[in-house]
Amino acid sequence: MKEPKPPSSKITPDNAAELLKKSDKKFIKLFEHGSLEVEYYKPEIVDEQQPHERDEVYVVISGTGFFVNGETRHPFKPGQVLFVPAGVIHRFEDFTEDFATWVFFYGPKGGER
Template sequence: MKEQKLLVSNLTVEKASNLLEKTDQEFVKLFEYGSLEVEYYKPDRFDKQQPHDRDEIYVVISGTGFFVNDDQRHVFEAGQVLFVPAGVVHRFEDFTEDFATWVFFYGPVGGEKT
């Protein structure tokens, strides 16, 4: 089955959530352009993700909890923007049931140079 993708002008939480419900995954890729990938991520109770090979930004849509980013752990809330460099261990912990986030992957494998 061909993967469904939304046009960037049509990215909404409702549409992303509906697409996610049609999968057995905790994320759905919605858009690609150049090195940019946009996903919707809604883990079920536990965040099982592993470090990624590209830089990423999370924009928290809803929920609260803790975000572990390398050796730091801090509270997160809706509306917050979180950056993770490529290859860094990170995860969401103790999050509320309504937690969901946009994920933006970009740049080259290995991350951008600082």
């Protein structure tokens, strides 16, 4: 199934959530430019993601819970920026039902030096 695209260049949490509802995934890619990819991610109950090949930044839109990043686990809340280097095990745990986050992938496979 081809992913729906956001209207023009305006990407908001509301229109991202609507596009995600039309897909069969827990995330949706909304924008690409060069090495940058912007996604909207809203897991349900359990975050099953695996380590990624590129560096990434999360910006929490809504919800609270705990974020595991390598060997650390700490609480998160809306507005927080979370960085994960390429290849590092990470996941969101014990998050509220309203949890959603922006995801920004960038740089080469293997991460930036």
